[in-house]
Amino acid sequence: MVHECTHAFFDIKNLGQHLKSSDEAAAYLAEAILLEAGSRPPLGTERVRQVSHPIAKKVIKGQYWISDADFKALSAAWARSEGADPKTMFNSNGLNTLPRTARPLIELFK
Ligand SMILES: [Zn+2]
Numbered sequence: 001m002v003h004e005c006t007h008a009f010f011d012i013k014n015l016g017q018h019l020k021s022s023d024e025a026a027a028y029l030a031e032a033i034l035l036e037a038g039s040r041p042p043l044g045t046e047r048v049r050q051v052s053h054p055i056a057k058k059v060i061k062g063q064y065w066i067s068d069a070d071f072k073a074l075s076a077a078w079a080r081s082e083g084a085d086p087k088t089m090f091n092s093n094g095l096n097t098l099p100r101t102a103r104p105l106i107e108l109f110k
Pocket of ligand 1: 003007024027
């Protein structure tokens, strides 16, 4: 849930074109931070989930940024876990691609 909310947050922010691997890295890290804060294990055995938890532990200890090396490891792990091209782009457009029935809920968050 936190993972998907992170994607929705970035989309609401209308950030434009950016790497999908960046979006996924942030979403998996958000998920890991929540789980680690509750002393919970990763939700699965995917490489991206295994890589995100040690980074989440650093954030919980007070490091509110991640190093380039950790970011690259997280992005690469996502691409490998999903079998995705790490250069795939994602369009953050204010949730404008969602159906009209979802719009009233979205307006609450703007
Ligand atoms: Zn995702």
